[in-house]
Amino acid sequence: MxxxxxxxxxxxxxxxxxxxxxxxxxxxxxxxxxxxxxxxxxxxxxxxxxxxxxxxxxxxxxxxxxxxxxxxxxxxxxxxxxxxxPCRQVMLIQKYYAFDEAFVREVLGKKLSKGTKKDLDDVSEKTDITLKSCRRQFDNFKRVFKVVEEMKGSLVDNIQQHFLLSDRLTRDYAAIVFFANSRFETGKKKLQYLTFEDFAYCAEQLIQNWTLGAVDNQVDDMDMDLDKEFLQDLKELKILITDKDLLDQHKSLVCTALRGKIGIFPEMENNFKTLSRGLVNIAANLTHTKDVRDFFIDLLEKFIEPCKLYNWSFSDVHLFLTHYTVSACALDAFKQQVLWERYMSTVKSCLLKMYHE
Structure with a gap:
């Protein structure tokens, strides 16, 4: 047998x-x-x-x-x-570098250091994510940061080329690296309503418009560091609020454009100068490291919260910011149009992303 x-x-x-x-x-x-x-x-x-x-x-x-x-x-x-x-290699890489949104919101903007890693026990308990998984995700963030921090060229391209991540995951890691480098404050209680996707979108706007690479694609760390010369120049925008005639003309142009188009027109007209001062002062103070870190808090406190107080809709905010930006460029005595548009195009994009109805 x-x-x-x-x-x-x-x-x-x-x-x-x-x-x-x-x-x-x-x-x-x-x-x-x-x-x-x-x-x-x-x-x-x-x-x-x-x-x-x-x-x-x-x-x-x-x-x-x-x-x-x-x-x-x-x-x-x-x-x-x-x-x-190859298809299984792709799966292994994408899943290994994937992260939990609850985790990344806890560490976003923090220094990727041993000190932060020591706090992962608390993060694990708070998010109900295992400590081992928290450590893997944190180490991934730190590893990507270390590899690309000294590289020339596009931050997104460098991450994709060295870690072979998908387009979306690459852009998410670029946002994480950018926030870790500039140390933006994201953890305050009043900012908790913002998702990682909100911050990632804002990071992409900042990278594309406010970094050194936005004007010179040959500089070192071009997508990692904000353009300090640009931030210094933003002080010139203060003329919009310190020159009374310019302030009044700006308000008049915006009110003319919006009359009959938004339901909160009286509130907008009464609070125009306060909102304008808030937006311009944010620009003028970005030469200070602390004010750069508090950028999102300032956008919330100086613009979003006042608008929420008077029940502005998303559409109201969009119309106001559009005409507020365009009207300043039409002022004959205002000579900083290019600087203004570079500043406000990014601020407008961030504010609209952050304005949750």
Missing amino acids: SNELDIFVGNTTLIDEEVYQLWLDGYSACDAVGIRIKSGILEQTGATTDVLQSDTMDHYRTFQMLERLLHFPLKLVNQLLFQIP
């Missing part, structure tokens, strides 16, 4: 995405087995608990060996030890 046994031998590294996600989420192999059992996998496959445990441990060993390559995705793509199809 003879027994026949079919055997297939291959060298392709098998990746179970569900187990990979459990590993990324910081679960131990033992916990992962329990979660897989609860999902009904034993009934679906007819496997025993011992087989499931062995399978899970095998996957975990593979992921641990792959992790050193995932730290530098170009190495994963070019290595020959693990035979992984």
